[in-house]
Amino acid sequence: DAGITQSPRHKVTETGTPVTLRCHQTENHRYMYWYRQDPGHGLRLIHYSYGVKDTDKGEVSDGYSVSRSKTEDFLLTLESATSSQTSVYFCAIRAGGGTGGNQPQHFGDGTRLSIL
Amino acid sequence: EDQVTQSPEALRLQEGESSSLNCSYTVSGLRGLFWYRQDPGKGPEFLFTLYSAGEEKEKERLKATLTKKESFLHITAPKPEDSATYLCALTGANSKLTFGKGITLSVRP
Numbered sequence: 001d002a003g004i005t006q007s008p009r010h011k012v013t014e015t016g017t018p019v020t021l022r023c024h025q026t027e028n029h030r031y032m033y034w035y036r037q038d039p040g041h042g043l044r045l046i047h048y049s050y051g052v053k054d055t056d057k058g059e060v061s062d063g064y065s066v067s068r069s070k071t072e073d074f075l076l077t078l079e080s081a082t083s084s085q086t087s088v089y090f091c092a093i094r095a096g097g098g099t100g101g102n103q104p105q106h107f108g109d110g111t112r113l114s115i116l
Numbered sequence: 117e118d119q120v121t122q123s124p125e126a127l128r129l130q131e132g133e134s135s136s137l138n139c140s141y142t143v144s145g146l147r148g149l150f151w152y153r154q155d156p157g158k159g160p161e162f163l164f165t166l167y168s169a170g171e172e173k174e175k176e177r178l179k180a181t182l183t184k185k186e187s188f189l190h191i192t193a194p195k196p197e198d199s200a201t202y203l204c205a206l207t208g209a210n211s212k213l214t215f216g217k218g219i220t221l222s223v224r225p
Contacts, residue, residue, distance in 0.1 A: 042215030090159050102148040105213060107159035
């Protein structure tokens with residue numbers, strides 16, 4: 001196991017409510033990522049972090065925000081959830097070093113989020 | 117823009133029937149090509165990294181190969197426990213990981 005815990009594992013909520021997903025790692029890795037996985041699409045990057053308080057947007061960042069106040073925790077927030085954000089969300093981590101992204105990312109087991 | 121295309125979308129094999137999964141790609145400055153296995157309800161599990169054309173990696177019944185345009189995941193004498201979705205992904209000059217849509221493999225006993 002990659003030492004990644006995602007919580008909650010399942011959540012059902014209503015449109016318009018705020019939702020926060022948590023990713024916790026025990027590997028002390030520098031890089032952390034949030035992806036969503038939907039049928040017919042590959043995994044798509046939402047946001048990522050390259051250090052404490054250092055974050056940047058991915059390809060599907062609209063409607064999402066993130067925070068990283070400690071190395072081990074990376075939070076994904078949906079400020080006002082919409083039905084289009086129903087998905088499975090995965091957190092990933094990657095060690096630093098190497099040549100910009102030539103090391104593999106390791107994934108948690110995901111959060112299944114349903115927005116009614 | 118980096119692109120990854122996997123084929124076929126789904127593959128059904130009889131136990132012991134060897135086959136290959138294809139990953140075609142276009143990328144600006146390949147830094148790494150990755151293969152993952154994903155079981156239902158789980159996150160992707162890392163299998164291999166390939167860095168340059170001609171490179172090969174092996175693990176049990178799986179062998180991954182890389183050319184300048186494609187990567188193959190060869191499965192020799194598969195068993196039912198090899199049933200899963202196999203994901204191909206790559207990192208290019210922008211250091212972002214781009215995934216294909218995956219190939220769902222079913223191996224019948």
